[in-house]
Amino acid sequence: MSGDRKAPEHAPQTAFETRNNELLVGGVSVSELAQRAGDRAFYAYDGAIMTRNVERLRDKLPSRISLHYAMKANPMPAVVNHLAGLTNGLDVASAAELRVALATGINPRDISFAGPGKSTEDLETAVEAGVIIVLESPTEAERVTALARQQGRKVPVALRVNPDFLLKASGMKMGGGSQPFGTDAEEIPEFLATLDSDALDILGFHIFWGSQNLRPEGIMEAHGKTLELAARLAPSLPGPLRWLNIGGGLGVPYFPGETPLDVAPIMAALAETLDQYGDLLADTEVVMELGRYLVAEAGLYLCRVTDRKVSRGTTYLVTNGGLHHYLSVTGNFGQVIRKNYPVCIANRVESDDLEPVTVVGPLCTPLDLIAQNMTLPTAGIGDLIAVYMSGAYGYTASPHHFLSHPEPLEFFL
Ligand SMILES: Cc1ncc(COP(=O)(O)O)c(C=O)c1O
Structure with missing residues (x-):
């Protein structure tokens, strides 16, 4: 000792x-x-610190990744405006966040709306705006389908998948096992078969496995398993996989003993994984959504x-x-x-x-x-x-x- x-x-x-x-x-x-x-x-x-951090990340991020800012981390309109100019899109979790996101002037198709238990106001605002709605359950799919038919629109949607893998080295686990988020991976093919593709434009999947992860090996493992799961589920889609949100999860050091994440090996491994799934991803926008990593x-x-x-x-x-x-x-x-x-x-x-x-x-x-x-x-x-x-x-x-x-x-x- x-x-x-x-x-x-x-x-x-x-x-x-x-x-x-x-x-x-x-x-x-x-x-x-x-x-x-x-x-x-x-x-x-400090906006300049945000800019510098996004630039540092971009330097390593595979160029085909669309970087989204998860507004729940900090929805102050001035912050969101700043991040909207630095990223490729915004992830919102309520009608109020959606209004802030729309006010930045970004293309609604670059906004995704995820979160369980969306209210009627949430769904109506999202359908009207034309943002990508991330469906958290079959009931939510029915409600969005009804709104789409009512408004005579085809609504862009993705399915939130509760992964069938659990990470050993994760900070806050938000996928795997039993979860209130999304639909269990094994139920997805059956869920997809019930959807009306005249009312819903079914773009792909949102696979969110966790948050505040400071372990590169855990994040690399998550990326590998996420792509493997997407490849397994994609054949059940009515068309090609056009949108895949691989989550975010990059952590920041808050506490004694924690050190900043070295993203270089994570992003190099991700680039390789994306190459490996080149055929699957030929028509796919691959999104990474980050909150705290961009602003904390x-x-x-x-x-x-x-x-x-x-x-x-x-x-x-x-x-x-x-x-x-x-x-x-x-x-x-x-x-x-x-x-x-x-x-x-x-x-x-x-x-x-x-x-x-x-x-x-x-x-x-x-x-x-x-x-x-x-x-x-x-x-x-x-x-x-x-x-x-x-x-x-x-x-x-x-x-x-x-x-x-x-x-x-x-x-x-
Ligand atoms: C769906 C989703 N996206 C993004 C985030 C943002 O996580 P972080 O701020 O750790 O990047 C969360 C956090 O809970 C989330 O649930």
């Missing part, structure tokens, strides 16, 4: 520049942004220290931000064991004067924890706490109304 093993650390945060030891977002200092925000905590997203690193969450106190040896920095603004930083958005996100004192990034602190919000619950026992530059009332990796699943994935404090603001720079 080694007694001097070092505790795992966060991956270095290099995306945001500093000036006078203060973080900058799009060239604007966080103090200036905090002034604009008044008493409110806020998210700040480009966002900061900022809150201000409003109190400082010591309880039985622990120093607490109390802030005007917390769980109600940012559920996942507190460890309550699907994490099994709570771990700290990377955090800094945004207006004093580097300092020799360090101390261990616990950063909390104003809610009367022990769940309202932004950082636990982290060593940070010594901070007091008025200083700004920044949480890195906050561009995805932050603002809209949080219970803003809990305890009725002011909501956070969002800035896109």
Whole structure:
């Protein structure tokens, strides 16, 4: 047993520049942004970082892949507009997201709408707009068919497939076994046989196997199995396979010990796999849909220290931000064991004067924890706490109304 093993650390945060030891977002200092925000905590997203990250990915991504942005990660209209200009399409999950996507002016055929339990408004808006509806069940297929007949349209659709493979090395598993998403792979041929191809333009499949994966070998395995499954199912389609969404799943490092994904071997292997299935994919648009990988690193969450106190040896920095603004930083958005996100004192990034602190919000619950026992530059009332990796699943994935404090603001720079 080694007694001097070092505790795992966060991956270095290099995306945001500093000036006078203060973080900058799009060239604007966080103090200036905090002034604009008044008493409110806020998210700040840096468009140039998003651009750079998409360009880096594009450099390795097989050129025939259409890159889609999964808006659920961050549906702020300014972010979506920016990403619409950098990607080949958008993936939406509600009528409201669809309206934001349509407002970017992209071709509706480059928008896909996936998600279980679509409402009547969801389906009507989608059919009217002419976007690709990803059918999650036979019932949904019946409802879309009825709308298509009513409106005299042929509606472009794809079938969401719940894969018959389960990945060993996956972060958040969303396929394989029993799932509320899509139709089990083994049921697909029978499902396809029931569909009315006068009402539905059946383009292909959406095979989503998981999310937040930091293991290249797991992602490569998923790509291989996804293509193999698509090849097995394609003969049951009424025509050639014209659209295949192979999911996304590329993860980002949030926690100590995690490192950024090396996409080069993943994309090289994917290019080979796509070549191997060249005949199957001759007429196919192959889509990869990514959310957090495109936006997480480009966002900061900022809150201000409003109190400082010591309880039985622990120093607490109390802030005007917390769980109600940012559920996942507190460890309550699907994490099994709570771990700290990377955090800094945004207006004093580097300092020799360090101390261990616990950063909390104003809610009367022990769940309202932004950082636990982290060593940070010594901070007091008025200083700004920044949480890195906050561009995805932050603002809209949080219970803003809990305890009725002011909501956070969002800035896109
Ligand atoms: C269908 C679908 N697409 C895309 C995503 C985005 O995942 P991520 O943000 O990890 O890329 C999800 C996440 O749950 C999803 O369910």
